[in-house]
Amino acid sequence: MEKTVNNKVNLQEQVRKLKEQKNAVILAHYYQEPEIQEVADFIGDSLELAKKAAQTTADIIVFAGVHFMAETAKILNPSKKVLLPDLKAGCSLADSCPPDAFRKLKEKYPDHAVVTYINCSAEIKTLSDIVCTSSNAERIINSIPKEKPIIFAPDKNLGRYLMEKTGRKMLLWDGACIVHEAFSLDKLLEVYKQHPSAMIIAHPESEDHILKVANYVGSTSGMLHYVKSSEHDTFIVATEAGILYQMQKDVPHKTLIPAPAKEDNTCACSECAFMKMNTLQKLYNCLKNEDPEIILEKELMEKAHKPIKKMMELS
Incomplete structure (x- = not known):
């Protein structure tokens, strides 16, 4: 056990040294392993990290997250080197929206404004308003x-939630995140019976039946803020379990319970296998070797930048 700790501490120290030597910045999503969050310069959700990527003066951006996030950082910084610890760290939601099929849908409804959730490929972003x-x-x-x-893609659960919140009827793409669709309502209600004073908080990528029983629905950062500002002391959290590390740091005196998944697994919670493909060792290797690098064509980056820029202006 001691050897593992020493390895971790040593690797983290090497990562910090490399960051300084190479003028690199590490952006990490809340769903990353704690040992990666500990060496990151910025930890956030998709919006916060997109803003940090747009503002950075670093020469190298290491994105500890998934592929579409690193692509977004590259689109916002075309002249900088953007690295991803594992190129296979994809996203089930982004994969659920193939560009050719989406292009055909868009052609059928040329009068529709196309709004896409940031959890999509660079190519889908080029097809967005x-x-x-x-x-x-x-x-x-x-x-x-x-x-x-409006056409809204790729997340049908977020789309349905937005239709309810805004009163707008939208044409929804049939995509979803396997992590947020993995929560079991029956198991969740069993946990709630054991903790009747708990607040249930959920990400809007979750299915409708989960959102209906939630006391609060919001983004990753919204959930963190809610838990910090709430007078309640127990929360059942329906999003990827990686958020619990930062959340517990913010509220060490409160009780946080991960919402249970339908499948039996070791943590009895819902984890994103893609997010967990990044490890501290891979982070060190990628910073040391400056590889794997995100490479995108100039024309694609220019087209994809326009809808992202519009979002940033409104945010």
Whole structure:
């Protein structure tokens, strides 16, 4: 056990040294392993990290997250080197929206404004009028004239939630995040019976039956803020379990319970296998070797930048 700790501490120290030597910045999503969050310069949700990526003066950006996030950082910083610890760290939601199929849908409805959730590929972003995150999606939808019909992709659960919140009817792409669709309502209610004073908080990527029983629905950063500012002391958290590390740091005196997944697994919670593909060792290797690097064509980056820029202006 001692050897593992020493390895971790040593690797973290090497990562910090390399960051300084190479003028690199590490951006990490809340769903990353704690040992990665500990060496990150910025930890956040998709919107916060997109803003940090746009503002950074570093020469190298290491994105400890998934592929579409690193792509977004590259689109916002075309002249900088953007690295991802594991190129296979994809996203089930982004994969659920193939560009060719989405292009065909868009061609069928040429009068529709296309709003895409940031959890999509760079190519899907080039087919969008504006991008959104779960933090700003309601504001983005409300910014579009009421008479303008909307295609919303790729997350049908977030889309349904936004239709309810904004009163706008939208044409929804049939995509979803396997992590947020893995929560079991029956198991959740069993946990709630054991903790009847608990507040249930959920990410809007979750299915409708989970959102209906939630006391609070919001983005990753919104959930963190809610737990910090709430007078309650027990929370059942329906999002990827990686958020619990930062959340517990913010509220060490409160009780946090991960919402249970349908499948039996070791943590009895819902984890994103793609997010967990990044490890501290891979982070060190990628910073040391400056590889794997995110490479995108110039024309694609220019097209994808426009809907992201629109989002940033509204955020």
